[in-house]
Amino acid sequence: MEAMSTTRVPREALQAFSRVFRQARRCPAIRDATAMVLATGGRGGRPSVRAMLLKGLDARGFVFYTNLGSRKGRALAANPRAALTFLWHPIRQQVHVEGRVEHVSDGEADAYWATRPRDSQLGAWASRQSRPLGSRAALLARYRRVQRRFRGQPVPRPRAWTGFRVMPDRIEFWKEGSFRLHHRLLYERRGRRWIRRLLHP
Numbered sequence: 001m002e003a004m005s006t007t008r009v010p011r012e013a014l015q016a017f018s019r020v021f022r023q024a025r026r027c028p029a030i031r032d033a034t035a036m037v038l039a040t041g042g043r044g045g046r047p048s049v050r051a052m053l054l055k056g057l058d059a060r061g062f063v064f065y066t067n068l069g070s071r072k073g074r075a076l077a078a079n080p081r082a083a084l085t086f087l088w089h090p091i092r093q094q095v096h097v098e099g100r101v102e103h104v105s106d107g108e109a110d111a112y113w114a115t116r117p118r119d120s121q122l123g124a125w126a127s128r129q130s131r132p133l134g135s136r137a138a139l140l141a142r143y144r145r146v147q148r149r150f151r152g153q154p155v156p157r158p159r160a161w162t163g164f165r166v167m168p169d170r171i172e173f174w175k176e177g178s179f180r181l182h183h184r185l186l187y188e189r190r191g192r193r194w195i196r197r198l199l200h201p
Contacts, residue, residue, distance in 0.1 A: 036053070038072065062168070065112060100167050
C-alpha cells in the first residue's frame with residue numbers, strides 16, 4: 001500500500017479529513033460513512049463510548065445531535081472534551097479525532113431539526129433519553145400522547161435537544177500497511193496552525 005507522506009497531504013487537518021471522508025462516501029461497500037464512535041468522560045473521568053452519526057462538518061469541527069439529559073449530554077456538560085473514531089474497513093482506513101466541545105447555535109439546531117422526519121421528531125419528544133424505562137409499552141404510550149399533542153401542527157424542537165460540535169486539536173489518520181507496518185499521520189493544532197508528523201505503527 002502506498003506510504004503516507006507529510007508532503008503529499010493537505011496542511012490543514014479538516015481538509016485532510018474531508019478528502020478521506022469523500023473517498024469513504026464513494027465506496028459502495030461502506031453502508032454509512034458518517035458512522036462514528038463517540039467517547040466521553042464525565043465529572044469523575046469515567047469513560048463511555050457509543051456509536052453515533054456525524055450530522056455536520058465545517059471548518060470549526062464535527063457536529064452531532066442528542067438530548068442534553070442523555071448520558072453523553074450530561075458527561076459533556078461536566079467535561080466538555082470528546083474523542084471520535086471513524087472506522088472504514090473496506091478502504092482500510094481509520095481517523096481518530098480529539099478536541100473541545102461546544103453547543104451549536106439555536107439556529108443550527110433548528111435548521112437540522114427541520115430536516116428530520118416527523119416520526120423522528122415525535123420520538124425525540126417521547127424519549128427521556130438514557131433514563132430508566134418501565135416497559136416498551138410505556139414508551140409507545142408516551143409516543144401516542146405526543147402524536148395527539150402535535151396533531152395537525154409542526155413539531156417544535158425540544159429545548160433539551162440540540163447539537164454539539166467537537167472542535168479538534170488532534171486528528172490522526174491511520175492507513176493499513178503490509179506486515180502490520182501501518183501508516184499513521186498525526187495533526188496537532190498549535191494556535192492557528194496544524195503541525196504534522198508521522199508516528200510509528
